[in-house]
Amino acid sequence: MPETHAETWLGYGRADGRKGIRNTVAVAYLVECAHFVADEIVRRFRGQDVHLIGFPGCFPNDYAQKIMERLGTHPNVGAVLLVSLGCESFNRAKLAEVIGASGRPVETLVIQKSGGSAATIAKGVSAVERMKAQIADVPRVPMGVSDLVVATVCGGSDGTSGISGNPAAGRAFDRLVGDGAACIFEETGELIGCEHIMADRAVMPELGVELKACVEKAARYYSVLGYGSFAAGNATGGLSTIEEKSLGAYVKSGDAPISGIIKPGDIPPRGGLYLMDVVPDGEVRFGFPNISDNAEIVEMIASGAHVTLFITGRGSVVGSAISPVIKICANPDTYRALEGDMDINAGAIIEGKSSLEDVAIEIFDQITATAAGAKTASEALGHQEFILTYKSFDPLGPACLPGV
Amino acid sequence: MNTFLKLHRDDNVQVALRMAPKGSIIKAEGGPVGTLTEVAMAHKVADRAISEGEMVIKYGMPIGVATVDIAPGAHVHVHNIASRYTATHYREEDAGLTDA
Numbered sequence: 001m002p003e004t005h006a007e008t009w010l011g012y013g014r015a016d017g018r019k020g021i022r023n024t025v026a027v028a029y030l031v032e033c034a035h036f037v038a039d040e041i042v043r044r045f046r047g048q049d050v051h052l053i054g055f056p057g058c059f060p061n062d063y064a065q066k067i068m069e070r071l072g073t074h075p076n077v078g079a080v081l082l083v084s085l086g087c088e089s090f091n092r093a094k095l096a097e098v099i100g101a102s103g104r105p106v107e108t109l110v111i112q113k114s115g116g117s118a119a120t121i122a123k124g125v126s127a128v129e130r131m132k133a134q135i136a137d138v139p140r141v142p143m144g145v146s147d148l149v150v151a152t153v154c155g156g157s158d159g160t161s162g163i164s165g166n167p168a169a170g171r172a173f174d175r176l177v178g179d180g181a182a183c184i185f186e187e188t189g190e191l192i193g194c195e196h197i198m199a200d201r202a203v204m205p206e207l208g209v210e211l212k213a214c215v216e217k218a219a220r221y222y223s224v225l226g227y228g229s230f231a232a233g234n235a236t237g238g239l240s241t242i243e244e245k246s247l248g249a250y251v252k253s254g255d256a257p258i259s260g261i262i263k264p265g266d267i268p269p270r271g272g273l274y275l276m277d278v279v280p281d282g283e284v285r286f287g288f289p290n291i292s293d294n295a296e297i298v299e300m301i302a303s304g305a306h307v308t309l310f311i312t313g314r315g316s317v318v319g320s321a322i323s324p325v326i327k328i329c330a331n332p333d334t335y336r337a338l339e340g341d342m343d344i345n346a347g348a349i350i351e352g353k354s355s356l357e358d359v360a361i362e363i364f365d366q367i368t369a370t371a372a373g374a375k376t377a378s379e380a381l382g383h384q385e386f387i388l389t390y391k392s393f394d395p396l397g398p399a400c401l402p403g404v
Numbered sequence: 405m406n407t408f409l410k411l412h413r414d415d416n417v418q419v420a421l422r423m424a425p426k427g428s429i430i431k432a433e434g435g436p437v438g439t440l441t442e443v444a445m446a447h448k449v450a451d452r453a454i455s456e457g458e459m460v461i462k463y464g465m466p467i468g469v470a471t472v473d474i475a476p477g478a479h480v481h482v483h484n485i486a487s488r489y490t491a492t493h494y495r496e497e498d499a500g501l502t503d504a
Contacts, residue, residue, distance in 0.1 A: 159446035163419050167411055167463070193489050197465050235494035238419075238446035240480070241487035244467035251411075251463045350421050350445075352405025 009372035011143030015103025020075035021371040027081045029054035031088035038083040041124035051321040060089040063391040066265045070302040072099040078135035079105040086112030146180030151300035151308040155293035158313030162248020165311035165330030165346035170254035171360035177256040182268035185253040186276035188218035193243035194250045201258045206399035214277040224284045261400040264299035269404045286390040294385040317341040319378025321386040412464030417448040437476045448480040
């Protein structure tokens with residue numbers, strides 16, 4: 001692809017050496033019982049880069065603890081306010097310690113010790129104002145594509161996704177990887193049938209074995225949950241086999257070699273293309289791996305994603321807390337219906353108005369513009385969706401990240 | 405504009421970008437090919453001859469095996485290719501098979 005614009009911008013330099021593209025104060029509830037109070041604090045700062053995140057469960061969960069620690073130290077996050085009810089099991093002291101050790105301002109409010117809802121909301125608003133002032137002069141540092149972590153997800157897919165939005169995103173991924181970015185794709189349950197060709201793209205044969213194993217794990221997991229893999233309507237839309245359906249999703253990973261497998265919250269160790277294994281390890285428990293698209297987006301942000309590419313056919317309207325979402329609409333009719341929610345019209349490929357290459361360049365340029373501070377459609381609308389649920393994972397095997 | 409999209413250089417099928425009437429022209433490496441039937445949007449057509457047992461390639465990757473010899477310009481779908489994993493479930497009346 002040709003160079004189309006300057007690909008450096010000023011990011012936010014963090015004390016731990018990472019570089020962000022936003023300077024957000026995160027307000028985190030540590031149990032559903034603290035959600036309302038945390039939400040009331042955030043509502044006082046509408047349009048001011050103060051985002052609500054949190055974990056609803058009262059029972060402890062190592063995965064949720066890890067995700068919250070990674071989000072609290074995400075490069076787009078400048079400071080964190082923790083809001084605890086007081087009696088929940090979440091290890092708030094460890095979370096505060098991890099965030100503090102990264103050099104970020106962090107404060108904890110415990111509702112049961114702070115005079116209840118109204119008093120905690122008032123203290124929380126003061127704390128956020130204090131933090132905003134503290135991070136206003138965070139050093140601005142030069143940043144380029146090689147500093148970025150970019151994620152991709154598809155949701156609300158239809159027959160157009162695999163021929164317009166997903167292959168265009170794949171070409172954008174190829175260029176990003178070529179320029180040194182770390183790129184993440186996932187949805188192992190929709191890679192069934194792609195495991196052998198995907199394994200051939202592994203940088204090491206041992207990694208190829210692991211890639212096949214994690215798709216096989218997804219197939220087992222989903223079969224216990226009773227998922228059907230191919231509906232009659234897929235054939236109506238022109239899909240002939242399960243391989244073809246999976247490939248429609250798989251093509252958004254592009255053609256680059258696969259550098260490794262990560263699990264939610266693992267940070268890619270260097271540039272390259274990574275598969276995120278989102279399906280829990282061990283016996284099936286806690287229900288569906290990801291109950292909606294934002295659960296996957298949150299996991300990739302926890303792994304450091306600065307920006308997420310979201311390819312949709314039917315038309316999703318979501319954004320996310322912490323990192324901007326760029327929405328790529330694969331279906332030209334959907335684009336016309338929901339234009340205000342979309343950033344890129346990949347449906348133009350289907351109508352012959354743009355080539356895959358044109359849209360890939362548009363996606364790449366949108367990523368660098370977003371990194372330089374331009375708001376995406378969902379950011380401008382104020383979208384901040386966030387969801388985190390229970391899961392359990394074993395540590396990564398030694399072959400998952402070759403050479404690390 | 406072209407009615408058909410070739411997604412990858414290695415592909416032996418192309419995808420209809422809109423409903424294509426019988427006789428619509430596909431640009432192929434071996435020269436132009438006419439579709440043998442009407443083809444619905446997002447459905448596939450062979451842009452060269454594919455022999456029985458040969459892989460059908462889309463996105464540069466195999467999506468199944470040809471179960472019969474497929475002529476250039478023929479609709480490629482559930483009636484002439486098969487999964488190497490699980491049989492495809494479809495309803496005959498809804499599968500968009502104008503030539504079945």
